[in-house]
Amino acid sequence: MNQENLQTGKQEAIQGFDIEGIFLECTPCGNGHINDTFMMSFDRNGETHRYSLQHMNRSVFKDPVSLMNNILHVTAYLKEQIKAQGGDPQRETLDFVCAKNGESYFVDSFGEYWRAYHFVEDALEEVKDPQDFYESAVAFGNFQRMLADFPADTLTETIAGFHDTKARFAAFEKVVEEDVCGRVAEVQKEIQFVKDRYDVACVLGDLLEAGELPLRVTHNDTKSNNVLMDNTTGKGLCVIDLDTVMPGLAVNDFGDSIRFGASTGTEDEKDLSKISCDMELYDIYTKGFVEGCSGALTDMEIECLPIGAKVMTYECGMRFLTDYLSGDTYFKI
Numbered sequence: 001m002n003q004e005n006l007q008t009g010k011q012e013a014i015q016g017f018d019i020e021g022i023f024l025e026c027t028p029c030g031n032g033h034i035n036d037t038f039m040m041s042f043d044r045n046g047e048t049h050r051y052s053l054q055h056m057n058r059s060v061f062k063d064p065v066s067l068m069n070n071i072l073h074v075t076a077y078l079k080e081q082i083k084a085q086g087g088d089p090q091r092e093t094l095d096f097v098c099a100k101n102g103e104s105y106f107v108d109s110f111g112e113y114w115r116a117y118h119f120v121e122d123a124l125e126e127v128k129d130p131q132d133f134y135e136s137a138v139a140f141g142n143f144q145r146m147l148a149d150f151p152a153d154t155l156t157e158t159i160a161g162f163h164d165t166k167a168r169f170a171a172f173e174k175v176v177e178e179d180v181c182g183r184v185a186e187v188q189k190e191i192q193f194v195k196d197r198y199d200v201a202c203v204l205g206d207l208l209e210a211g212e213l214p215l216r217v218t219h220n221d222t223k224s225n226n227v228l229m230d231n232t233t234g235k236g237l238c239v240i241d242l243d244t245v246m247p248g249l250a251v252n253d254f255g256d257s258i259r260f261g262a263s264t265g266t267e268d269e270k271d272l273s274k275i276s277c278d279m280e281l282y283d284i285y286t287k288g289f290v291e292g293c294s295g296a297l298t299d300m301e302i303e304c305l306p307i308g309a310k311v312m313t314y315e316c317g318m319r320f321l322t323d324y325l326s327g328d329t330y331f332k333i
């Protein structure tokens with residue numbers, strides 16, 4: 001969607017949700033790679049109320065209505081669990097605002113889909129130190145524990161084969177062969193790196209097929225900026241970015257957090273000598289995640305956690321490389 005249409009669609013969306021009060025402002029927010037996120041505020045009787053407004057990425061999520069149904073069911077289920085534990089269901093999971101027509105999403109005049117959530121106040125997505133990282137692990141572990149009995153067959157697969165690393169490998173090989181942007185020659189070393197590790201692409205899929213790892217309802221995008229940390233308690237408060245909640249592997253949820261959070265550098269660091277896996281952070285996260293899952297993980301899952309870290313790191317690198325070779329069409333970079 002071009003910038004001009006996005007701005008027009010955004011203005012329509014601001015009016016499209018069932019929010020009382022006088023509109024104050026709408027500013028870009030967050031640093032996600034997929035959706036366009038804004039923070040909008042309204043004045044109601046002299047008090048400012050904030051919301052996150054998101055334009056859903058239609059080229060990534062082909063069926064936004066089913067996606068919103070997933071989120072509707074998952075958040076309703078989580079709210080019951082949170083209430084039962086004495087928590088605050090308005091803050092501890094995403095709480096969305098309906099459009100004026102009663103739907104959970106708004107469609108603008110370009111046919112683009114928008115949604116609005118109550119903004120989670122007094123919380124930050126930033127993991128500043130090992131203790132925060134531990135708390136984010138507990139939050140992702142808890143998330144999985146709370147969804148342990150969720151009826152998985154009611155969820156639509158929002159991105160087919162999202163963590164099917166073997167299928168990702170096949171897609172990667174195809175773009176290398178096609179070389180539509182003429183970029184293959186300059187990244188030979190990286191391409192070879194991926195090709196030399198085909199066994200990493202297969203290992204978890206094979207274990208799943210053999211019935212050695214269970215399919216669970218998982219988050220599937222567990223980088224630490226997808227959990228908001230409570231400014232007051234320092235605990236992981238609200239797991240966000242629920243677009244990819246669907247059946248998956250617990251070890252992948254673990255692994256993606258390690259990929260992102262136990263790295264000694266940021267995701268887009270160009271000086272690769274700065275990048276390694278901090279094993280202290282690795283241990284801290286493992287402790288938090290296993291505690292958060294509260295005994296729900298099988299022995300085999302626990303044994304495979306390190307493999308999950310390797311697979312998710314490999315897969316994500318391969319996906320970014322695939323996107324580079326395709327002309328940067330998927331990730332916002």
Ligand code: ADP
Pocket residue numbers: 029030031032033034035036037052094117118119120121125225226228240241242243
């Ligand atoms: P993406 O799929 O693009 O990563 P996210 O759903 O993760 O989109 O949202 C992007 C960012 O917007 C988050 O990292 C967070 O900073 C902010 N955000 C989204 N929803 C909320 C919310 N309800 N309350 C507070 N911040 C939010």
Ligand code: GN1
Pocket residue numbers: 031032033034035060220221223226241243244267316
């Ligand atoms: C994307 O949406 P965001 O920025 O939280 C991507 C993840 C990647 C991640 C890498 C739906 O996550 O799979 O691991 O970028 N999400 C989707 O930063 O593709």
Ligand code: MG
Pocket residue numbers: 032033225226241
């Ligand atoms: Mg995100």
